[in-house]
Amino acid sequence: MSGFIAITIAWGIKILGALAIYIIGKWAAKLLTNLFRKMLERSNTDVTLVKFLGDLVYFGLIVLVVIAALGTLGVNTTSFAAIIGAAGLAVGLALQGNIANFGAGVVLLFLRPFKVGDFVEAGGAVGVVDAIGIFNTTFKTGDNRVIIVPNSNIIGGNITNYSREAIRRIDLVIGVGYEDDLKLVKSTLEEILNNHPKVLKDPAPAVALAELADSSVNFNVRPWVKSEDYWGVRSELLETIKTTFDEKGINIPYPQMDVHVDQKAA
Structure with missing residues (x-):
């Protein structure tokens, strides 16, 4: 006991x-x-x-x-x-795949190539970052789709952040006919840029002859805008350029082929 x-x-x-x-x-x-x-x-x-x-x-x-x-x-x-x-x-x-995603998630959270609310292109997706998780990142597209991308796919490829900088440059190529007055074309494009309220004065917008193409004379039109105004201003400029060119009789050519028939040979 x-x-x-x-x-x-x-x-x-x-x-x-x-x-x-x-x-x-x-x-x-x-x-x-x-x-x-x-x-x-x-x-x-x-x-x-x-x-x-x-x-x-x-x-x-x-x-x-x-x-x-x-x-x-x-x-x-x-x-x-x-x-x-x-x-x-x-x-x-x-779970080695998830471990890779976890490691990539830690890298994203520490290096911060983008943040929630940024408009980015990464891992095969383009959209606004909705959430950055440990294993995956969620994007929302312009038509309100939700895309969930494994973090390892993002780290393993290129990341384009369209929202990181405060301003962006719009790159337009505007073609006119060979018979058009190039000085009139250039001054018209400059006037359109200078009159748009959301086109920045600094850096100054630029209009320059780009190339003599097969069926058009092409101008580079490059205004700077705030990043959040990019798509709206781009659309407005294209519309204004088309209507103004129509008013001034400036042609915007399209690819075409002229066929000449030799009557003597016929």
Whole structure:
């Protein structure tokens, strides 16, 4: 009986010790995780990354606390750690695609080639960035479609951010007929640009002869606008150029072929 009591007391002490380690360890894990999150927030780290890394740190600390508590009970923690490691390796191999997306997501959140609200072209998608997640990024298109792209696809290709700079240049190529007055054409285009309220004065818009093409004389028309005005101004300029050219009798040619029949040969 005395031996049973001794064993019971010994195991009772071990269980109490394990519970104490778990309770104190869990409290310490929460405290350290909160400190870690606050440190990331002070460094202006993205909210998504703060939450994910905080959860990852907390999970890792809890695993260490559980191993320490089991060690107090006399469990062979070396074997336990080996089992966890093997399980982690198996899960890692099964989810290696997601791991690649996670790594790419961390790179996106740290390097920040774009932010929510930017209009970008990346990973085969073109649209406004709606959300940047750990595994994928969500885009919204102009016709309100939602495109979800794995982060590894974005990091593995070119990223074009149309919203990053405050101003953008509109590049238009306007063709006129060979019989048209080139000085009139150039002055008309310059007048259209100078009169548009959303075309910036600095940098100044430019109009220059580009090439003598097969069926037209082409001008480069390059005004600068605010990035958010790009598409609206581009459409308005094209409409104004067409109507103004019609009023002034300036031709906008289209590809054509003239066929001459030799009557003598016929």
